[in-house]
Amino acid sequence: MNQIYALLMLMMFAIGVNAQYIYNDFDANQNVPFVGGQPDPTIVPNPYSEGINTSPNVAQWIRESWEWTHAKAPTEGFIDFTTGTTFTMKVYSPINTTVTFKLEGIIAPIEVAQPVTAGSWQELSFDFPTAQNDSYNAIVIFFDIATFNTDTYYFDDVVGPDISNDPPPVGTLTLPVTFDDPDADYDLIDFGGNVSQIIVDPDDADNNIVETIKTGTAEFWAGTTVGGTVGLADPIPFTVDSTLMGVVVWSPEAGIPVRLKVEDANNASITCETEVLTTVAMAWDTLIFNFGKPVPGTAALNVANNYNKASIFFDFGTAGAGEQTYYWDYLYFAGAKPYLEENVQDNFENDGWGTIDEWIFQDPEMVELQTTTDPVDESNTVADYNRSGGFQYANAQFDLDFRMNLTERNIFELDVYFPSSNDYSGDLTPTAAIKLQNSLLGGNAWTTQTEIKLTVNDFDTWVTLTFDFSAVADREDYDQVVVQLGGEGHWVPGQFYFDNLYLLNQFIEITFPNGGETLYQGNTYDLTWNANDISGDISIYLQQGEETNLTLITESTPVADESYSWSVWSSIEPGDDFKIFVTNPESIEDFSDDFFSIVAGDELIADFEADTTMIYVGDSVMFTDLTIGTPISWMWTFEGGMPATFDGEEPPYIHYATAGVYDVT
Template identity: 35%
Template sequence: MRIIKNLLSACCLILVMNSCVKSINDDLSFVDAASAPDKLSVMFDITQDNTGLVTITPNGEGAVLYDVYYGDATTTPVSLTAGMKTTHVYAEGLYNVKVVGHAVNGKKTELIQKLTVSFRAPENLVVTWAIDAVNNFKVNLSATALYETAFKVFWGDVPNEPGQPFLEGQNVNHVYASVGAYTLRVVAYSGGAATTTYTTTVNIVDPVLIPITFESATVNYAFTNFGGATATKIPNPQINGINTSANVGRMVKNGPEVWAGALLTVGGNIDFSANKVFRMKVFSPRVGARVLLKVENLTNGGIFFEKEVTSTVANAWEDMAFDFRNINTGNTYSKVVIICDLGTTGDGSANFTWLFDDIRLTNQMPVGFLTLPVTFDMANVNYEVTDFGGTVSVPATDPTNGANNVKMTTKTGGAQTWAGSTIGAGFTSPIAFTATRTQMSIRVYSPAAGLRVRLKVEDRTNNARSVETEAMTQAANTWETLVFDFATPSNGTASMNLAWTYDMASVFFDFGNNGTGSVFYWDDVTFLTTNVIPNYLTLPLDFQSTTYPYPFVNFGGATATVVNNPNPSGINTSTKVGRIVKGAPEVWAGSFIDLVNPINFTVLRTFKVKVHSPRVGAKLLLKVENTTNPGQFFEKEVTTTVANAWEELTFDYSTIPFGFYSRVVLIFDLGTAGDGTANFTYYFDDISLN
């Protein structure tokens, strides 16, 4: 019926065409006389993208209609009028495509044409794989290709491997069970029979890495021996003391070379970015044996760094420390070299046999107990400190005296406000503080004046028992001796308790500020057997110092300065005094000065101030405040009894509540506005606690 309809359509088309001519010819016998379609053919156009899309175009003479049978599972043909084409998606294979041509009178001719659909093999196969940065037994892989539909990877570590499928853009990984060389294959599939294969060899190794412990069963500790020495991994023959591990390294030094030793090449460059102190456990045959630890560049032996340490015990394990803090981290190093008794020819005997183990990097040299004073000058004394919070301390030479050894501490950029350094492991005996001997001193070479330096002492067995105090630098780039009085503890810290033991000290440079890379030199940490007047702002205030300023802060219209004594007579013949000129507008105009540490009111609670007043009956308000909490204060007011002469005023602070008071405030004639004249000019001196 469908064919009849199509033929009728074709006939109607012919009739319409004939109706357009002026002379109507009703004779249709020529239609019946038409012959069957002849010279049938079919053209196939197969796309080259492995989709299986085929364009089919039938041709022939005398055919007005074509039926195309695709030859696959599709049973219903598609009908095309002459000149038309059809498309169809095929799977890869061989097909018999049948074309039936129909003439206008219903006559037909058939043609069967073979169609071969084969997909092209994938092209431009790129496989990206790498050993995992964390797990040396893990391989990460991905792939790309043109004309592929899927991938499979064959890792090569099991027989009859089915392969792991994955798609482009997908990452896959595999963990090998053991070291070895494995044939890795990646197959790119086209969607048909054509494939493209990538093959490579993956070498799974367990490289030597820092720390070197000799405990891995898969690591090949392949020593390179030289000069007559032989190093090997062996079971630990001395499982005792600080080393109970199962395996160690052993070096036997023979002749002929005095530099005989061995090296290990590690997997990758040694990371010195944070840790620059090597530690190694060594079992030496004798006291005084020397162990050289050296690192070298992989390809250039001229790039190296080395340190030598002498054994202090014989036939026992000790943990040696090699200070690499001055290594040039701009270079790369991947060889670890060990030479025992450099300069001496070995004989291969027990006297030239060393055990070594646990080669590791740390950020701290070992510390030892010290005896005050700490001078950094004595040979064979371990003056190492423990840095924390972002400080870095190293031995250094006095910047003004090349013969003097000091410590140099850098408060690195971004270091914590509380960054500091603990001196050694503590002191061999407690600091001998008493009620009248409460001070220590440190010589400091500071980059700037006005920087706070805090010193903390504590019980090394109980750090809850501590006391802290501060001094302030008075000069830049010159040596000065800072005095720390623990009788005046820092704001917010515990008071000194003479019943406690203090046998450890820590120093904090530029305390309270983050690090900016400032460098401090320091020396001669000393306990003072006799208290002295500290060289920073503290009580008593006598205004005689020429090394540091008296930074008054004025308010309300008053101005305080240090001037020459206008009347050096009577009870005050000193050369320098303080002066306040009270101007307008505020009746509460005055000045204050901040001390480095809070005032110690534990025992003494009476203030005395020498005053030179312009008139009898002038009032002086003496007030103390907490610098971080001005709401915590105490004040007393006393009236002058003489004019234009020195007198000593006494202020009773016996009822002052506990607090941290380090600000001293002076207000003359509170409640009266000053005019800045001589009648409102006051002199004061020797502010002391009694």
Template identity: 25%
Template sequence: MKKFLLFLSLISFQLGYAQSLPFDFENAATNPSFVDFDGGAVSIVANPLSAGVNTSSSVARMVRNGGAIWAGSKVVLASNLSFSVLTKITMKVYTTAPVGTVVKMKLEGAGGPSVEVDAFTSVSGTWETLEWIFAGTPNYLNEIAFMFDFGNVGNGSASSTFYFDDVAQVQGPTAPTLLSLPIDFENGFVNTDFLNFSGAITSIVANPVKTGINTSDTVAELIRYGGDIWAGSKILLNSNLDFSTMWHISMKVYTTAPVGTRVKLQLEEPTGMESLDVLTSVSGAWETLTWNFYGQPSNTFNRIAFLFDFGNVGNGTANSTFLFDDIEQFVGPAPAPPVPAAMPIDFESSVQTSDFINQFGAYTTIVPNPAPTGINTSATVAEFLKSGGQVWARSLLQLTANLDFSNLSAITMKVYTDAPVGTTLKLKVESTNSGAANEKDVVTTVSGAWATYTWDFAGDPPVYNVITFMYGYGVVGNASPTSTFYIDDILQTNANGTVGLEDLKSANQLKAFPNPAKDYFTISADAEIIQTISLYDLMGNQVLVEKPNSNTTTLNVAHLPSGLYVAVVSTPAGENRIKLLID
């Protein structure tokens, strides 16, 4: 689609013969001038089937032959379209393509972002009248793009040939009323206040679940019927949103869709949009969801779009049905900025949920260990959840220092998931400075239990300061247990998964005494605050963690077996290791 938008921008100067609706293609002197793009070709021809709803002599014909899935043709109008009264465009269409073929009409112009609406053929081999509703569309658009069989590449055959005629702007649904926050749907709200798109329909209904936090009489109901993964509805506001002090927007939501369903709130204005996602935390009960738009400009956005279960296609069932109510702005805290983490990472206290950067449908949060058994009985872990979005959904965690793979060439971590054995766990290391990156895959060997996995980065340069998690790679997530991965104890090791004592360097500024010792070690760092000490045995297992926040601390090791151990000591200056021998 990006390529398509770029192409249209490149040809927008080719105005041709600018004219106004309606088009009936009967007069050669006034027929519009078409600008074809990416495999679509339009010509004016004799009507191939002068019958039914269309007995005119001349029509337009588009033949799609190769090119792109968005191939089509466009017309530039003499003036901008206004939908304040005539809110619909109709067009007669004839094709032998299958019933249900998509006919996309897209309005464009230099004044702001484009608007597109899809219609679907309901017959094959006869003329029919299709319609596109543009109620509420701003009046800065003066170009119409026709894209038949959108989503497929044409082959020049009869099924890639489309005849169309009598393109006209006509009376349609009432234009939506301009609204203002807060919105409770109790008085004066009607269905036409919503602009539905891409397979969603929103209606004002009696509250069917008057319990819990929402006992109001009336709510909005959005149902998704097929269409696109971005199906939704939007409202128009009578003034731009002011985020100078109230940058939070909250909304009550009820659905029986699974916990973790993605709800996107999208703010729009004439030249762009901003959106945020949250995930549902209950199913079958009302809850209040909150979006934090801190940092967004004030007096810019005048539309709000609601995209429930974003990333999946709806099917009209209860799981594609969403009730919502009480949309309001309120004063709340600014989001905490991500803080770089120091290796090793155990998620007990040093890493917060706000430290993760989530993209493309992934959400990582710090949660209690859901399965404190086997090799991982720690209290707290990270939960990586995929909900809709892309197959490469990911979460990024920035580090305090670059990863040095010259001695410890691998990264290991414990992972728990109910995904099937053989699920891909992709780990990517990246550099915020140079843009360099590398990624490695492993596959799960167990399901429903913790396991330790190793990614070998031997030979990579010491430039990476970001770890990117892409688990369940290659599959679009659905927020279910098979799209959920728990992570813990991220550690640099040798490729065999051990700490690699023969490669460790003791830092000059670290001292441990007595060493050897039986019960206690005192560890000190010259002029540095010791943030974390993690003790590992010869197998690379973490056996002790302390967070002294001092430049001197005492480790109680009386409960540990005799043998050689490695203390990984983290300070503001970085991470060092020292060998400890317990008698």
């Protein structure tokens, strides 16, 4: 009796564990529709109502000529493997092949393949005994996977474990992730051959960092997820204009590709990936990832999606390259690029003058722009712009890590060399264009652009072109510069060269009088200024009071002189509210920083200075006359000093033998 009871209990337990849920029988129980596949199946009358399947309706799926074509059924909740681990389905195949049953979700997918024979309905079973609970929320079915065959398949009665109605788990981590909170669950998940752990920073005992070892047998896609399967507590706050994230990284080598991937923790099909290169070796490096420019071939950023999970990949694309150790810290949302007035320039010489980290040439692949020897000067290196004719919109381009403040600096210069050997008689044009764009829009950056196109008239020689973007000086979104030679919208090849891209830093800066000085009527002074990237003449004005009250001093002084000799007019009414104003025809201008004074020619203002005002008993002090005006005699009085008086401009050292505080007049 005891044996029978135990057997009954075992049977009841087995039945409970393997309780099955009808996903879709394409008749009365269509609980989980098959949508989102490539292509989707259609429901049709059963064309082979016989044997084990006499159902009225079944799913018909017509295979496309693509190796990964599939049918897909997303579930509204996670598959609950506490109710069973096995899926079954009936299949009618026209050929002998395999059926692959795949589960996708918030962790790495898993799959089981089973053979099927042609010409009859068969029931296939797919068991996932080690599947992680609350992790999978989609079924993907492949018929004749990894081939290009086109056939028609039928399937029916997809049954498996129940689907949980519980809400998806929510993460607790928030950005920035610092790895320093002892109560936080950082839940690092390695995959593909990575081994990661949180350690104490060797250089700072108060800081924790992550050590990630990419093993010698790691896959090219080996990576590490932070926050486990549930990800972050809140979505990453991407907007159209704010698409940047940052990570502080230590790499053994410079030039290592580091990829950052964000995704929806509850929907593995919602992802975005971008990649940058490390810039230093054996040192910490702050990497900025722009999700507005995803890796080609991966999904674009959709700011309407929920991205709340992040994974990092070191040396992405390289497998089994020998064990390498990386360190990383401080995963954060960087938002928008800073808005800065910075140098934007390159001469392709690696002499420290250039500020462009990486030029890209698109023709049509995005590759590194090549440099070559100057066709005129063998000692000079220039950009090699060789359009193949295989892409209508060939161009050279670069992104900045800031948005350009064009308020004051908005004119680019570029040297170009157009060989006469190019055929300019058709669609290939002797034109050079610079386009400013917002790279955060990725493939749609061109919709934001401002373009200036100039015609080149001299061939087989270097020509300096000036591109004036002052009309868009108020734009605050431009962070990408595109150079296009020979026009666009055609397939004609052409060889060009360019050099010395330079965002001009044009300014005039008054140095005298610049505020606080006193000038005398009738005296002559040198008005001085500094200037940069400006040629031609300037006009100089005297301002009194309001900026609109200007009187012309000169209107044709070469800016390169950097000084102008001016005799202060005797007719000027003295005052203390004067400034100098300089300007050129392009309205590059400057005022004195503060007011200076003009006084009558016969006015004297006595003043002097001492080389020290605190001495030891027995020491001496040197006094220097600073009188404003033109004195003809001097009388000094030194209370407590020796000598006590002096008649003349330059008194001798004055000796003080007794302690005290003394006046000097």
